[in-house]
Amino acid sequence: MRIVLLGAPGSGKGTQAQKLMAERHVPQISTGDILRAAVESGTRFGQQAKAIMEAGQLVSDEIVLGIISERLREADTEDGFILDGFPRTRQQALDLAELLDELGKPLDTAVLMDVEFDVLLKRLTGRRTCSLTGKLLNVYFSSQEELDACTSNGGELIQREDDNEATIRSRLEVYREQTEPLVEFYRKRDKLQTVNANGTVDEVYARLLEIL
Template sequence: MRIVMLGAPGSGKGTQAKLLQADHGVPQISTGDLLRSAVAEATELGLIAKAVMESGELVSDEIVSAMIKERFGHPDAARGFILDGYPRNLAQAEDLNAVLGELGIELDAAVLMDVSTAVLMKRLTGRRTCSRTGKLLNIYFSPPEELDACLAAGGELLQRGDDNEQAIGNRLEVYERQTAPLIAYYRKRGLLKPVAAQGAVDEIHARLRTTLGLA
């Protein structure tokens, strides 16, 4: 299983990637995790990335691609991988294609977590954390008894500062501009597999498994 997870912020791609990892024992690979790990371990690439970030610049696609290639060489990735949040743009998609070519492997699928903008806005603007228990909730989707339980225990439903409509609108705009073109890119290559990403997590996961031929 060698797949790319595509989808807007709030589409659930990270959640579904973790479930696939648990089901099949192949690693979920996130560039954010790779960067943090490389910096913490002070690897050669990590030191380069740290210097770039400390200067206030963005880590280049070349550095990220090198980290991805290195990660593919780890034993746990021999049976496959789930790329979560990479590639983010067409340049990174081409870089990934080159890395896979060098290693003599191919992608099996690019999964698109397909969900409407209206649902995304509710998922993101509705996110809350119970100040008492730390439990993640959603004022639109969580059962009322869970929300009430937090309040009854003396907790508050806290919202992240960047979960307001303006900030989320900006994030979705960036996604549409930079990442959405990947849909056409992978469709052209016959790799795109859309999955309806609305509903309960287990329902979405069942649809994902069916789409990937794992059911």
């Protein structure tokens, strides 16, 4: 199973990737995670990325692709992988396709986690962390009992600074401009599957397994 997970912030890509990884025993390859790991382990591309980040600059597509190439050559990817957070642009998708062909690990499918815009806004702006337990809650979707369990014991429901509506609308707009063209890219190549990602984690996971 070699898949790319597509979807806006808040669509549940990371959560579903974690469930797939646990059940199917294939690694989730998240760009941010492998970038940090490559820097820490001092791989060839990791050293280049470290120098660029220390200079306060953005890591180029070429280096990110190099780090992904290093990761995909590791033994645990032989039975498959879940790419989460890459590609983000059409050019990255073209580069990835070329890399996977070179490695003999072509993509099986790209899965779009499809969520209504107003649901995305509620998922992201409603996120709160209980100051007592560290539990992640949502003022729109968590039960009143869960919310009260925090506040009635003297805890606070804390919102991250970047979870305000203006910032989130901006993030969703960037996604639409840069990443939504990937949907058409994979559709034209008969690689696209769409999952209705509205609903509970388990409901969405059942739909995901059905198409896979």
